[in-house]
Amino acid sequence: MTSSPALDSLSQISLATPEEPENQEETATTDPAEEITSELENHVPDEFEDIVAEAGPLLGILIGAALSAVVALVVTLVAAAVVKQIFRRKPMVKRAVNRTRTPMFGILFFAGSALSVRYAVQDKWWDGPLYVALVICVIVSVAWWALRVVKIVEAVILSKYIGEGEPGIEDRRGRRVQTQVDLIGRILAAIIITLAVAAVLLLNESVRGLGAGLLASAGVVSVVAGLAMQSTLANVFAGIQLAFTDSIRVGDVVVIEDNFGTVEEITLSTVVMKSWDGRRFIYPSAHFVATPFENWTRVGTELLGAVELDVDWRVPADALRGRLNRLLATTDLWDGETSSLQITEATGGHVQARVVVSARNSGELWDLRCLIREDLVNYLRTEHPYAVMTQRMLITNEEALGGKPESVATGQFGTVDPNADQAAAQESSEPPTDTQFPTDEGLFTGSIAAVERNREFSGPGKDAYRERKDRQLDD
Structure with a gap:
């Protein structure tokens, strides 16, 4: 079957007619303003584009930091006010809240700033270091807050046993508790600082690799460290032993190596003794464990x-x-x-x-x-x-030997x-x-x-002597 020339021409007309409206639509939708904008963008310098691109993330970070500061301040003040109102009859709680407000504000502020950097900045060379720096600030703030909490707990425990007075030689109650609380506080502070430093170091991948290498050679490192720090570790463990075996307390009158004085301070590694003439003798804690000494106020001062x-x-x-x-x-x-x-x-x-x-x-x-x-x-x-x-x-002479015996005057x-x-x-x-x-x-x-x-030579007090006597009876 063959087609006629008339039909062919008609089909060409019908296929060509739909193309005309599309071209007309494209022409009609073209906006002159867009043409001007695109023309201007083509003539903007590349340096200005970089400045605009950099200003966007920085502005977001500044806004995030400002919001974090406001939220942290509001949350800290509201929480402090609520706690003070609940414990309004306890002055020590108010002092504790005042001492922990600043580190708590730091935790909230730096945490919010770190989140703003994470979500406001992407694919920038400086976003990683800035985020790590803010996380380090969060870790430091948490450690600061934890150290403040430890000090507050120490003050609460000491106030229970020695009252509101300054703990020391002048107070006659709770010397054993004071010694142990001071020692535990130092141990907790060392643990908190160590964990904070470890957390900061683990943020760096290169340090992680170094840590893995150290763990791989832990046997050699432990032996070397043990030999190098043998005396230090011995003094530390001796200090713990002195505190918890109650061999000596702050305020005890002791005689060691012909030196007579009172125990003024017990630390993790040393014992400070104040003599009667005001001199201070600093002994390593291991010396009190290995060397006999006299404790004149063990169970009494008499x-x-x-x-x-x-x-x-x-x-x-x-x-x-x-x-x-x-x-x-x-x-x-x-x-x-x-x-x-x-x-x-x-x-x-x-x-x-x-x-x-x-x-x-x-x-x-x-x-x-x-x-x-x-x-x-x-x-x-x-x-x-x-x-x-x-x-x-x-005195005798030859004549006296042959003479009559007489009494000798003496x-x-x-x-x-x-x-x-x-x-x-x-x-x-x-x-x-x-x-x-x-x-x-x-x-x-x-x-x-x-x-x-x-008064310095009056010993740790009657309560301490009674406690020691009771412990001896129990043993």
């Missing part, structure tokens, strides 16, 4: 002290004992518990009179011993001079005082010699400075 006098054989012991009793009755340094005078030695041409007395603490005992020594020396010198120790010499006066056996009765009736210890010359008593010095 002590016995001795005064020894070398006197002549003719000393009236009863008179000397009576003088001691009269002296103790007139002084407040003696606690009224123990007093004795005994002749403990009788060799070498003299006798030794030993006085043993008791006092409430080591400071008062020192002054009491000095008082007794001075008073008895003055008493013997003025009332019984023949009792002062003398040197005896026996001693300072040659004869014994015939009234020596009545000295005790005389002492009880005669007024004592005025040899009282001056009230302003005592090392631990008689003045404000001496009393303050004596």
Whole structure:
């Protein structure tokens, strides 16, 4: 079947007619403003396009940071106000809130800024370092907040045992708790700082690789570190042992290596001892674990002290004992518990009179011993001079050997005082010699400075002694 030329021409017309409206539509939709804009964009410098592209993300970051600051400030202030209102009758809670507001604001602000950088900036060379820097700020703020919380918990625990006063030598309660809380606080602070540093280092991939390498050689590294830090680690563990075994507390009176003083501070690795003359001795903690030492306030402050006098054989012991009793009755340094005078030695041409007395603490005992020594020396010198120790010499010659035996005069006066056996009765009736210890010359008593010095040697307190005694009974 063949088609006619007329049909062919008609089909060509019908196929061509739809194309004309499309071209007309495209011509009609073309906007002159778009043509002008595209023409202007073609003539804009490339540097200006870069500035505009950079200004967009920066503006987003600034807006995000501003919003983060506002939200962080509002949340911090509202939370602080709510907590203060709930605990309005507890001043310590208010102080705790005030101390944690700043780090909490830092956490919220830097976290919000980091999120704004993450969502506002893409495919920029500086978005990665900026984001890491903000995350580091968040980690530091969290560590700061955690350290503040540790300090607040320490203050709450210490206030429960020692009140609102300044914890230290002046407070007499909760010394064991104070020592342990201080030590635990230092350990927690070290852990928090270590975790914060580790978190910061793990943000860098190169440091992660270094950490993996260190873990691969952990055996060698641990051996080297153990050998290098052997003494340090020994002191740290010794400090923990001292704190939790209650061998010593802050305020204990100790004698170590002939040094006498009070424990002023116990750290992770050292023990600070304050001597009676104000010097500070710093001992490693391991020294108290490995070396014996004296703790004069382990279960109490009461002590016995001795005064020894070398006197002549003719000393009236009863008179000397009576003088001691009269002296103790007139002084407040003696606690009224123990007093004795005994002749403990009788060799070498003299006798030794030993006085043993008791006092409430080591400071008062020192002054009491000095008082007794001075008073008895003055008493013997003025009332019984023949009792002062003398040197005896026996002189002989050839004529004396063939002569008639005679009594040899010995001693300072040659004869014994015939009234020596009545000295005790005389002492009880005669007024004592005025040899009282001056009230302003005592090392631990008689003045404000001496009393303050004596207070440092009063020990950790009765509660601590009672607790230690109870623990000994339980063991």
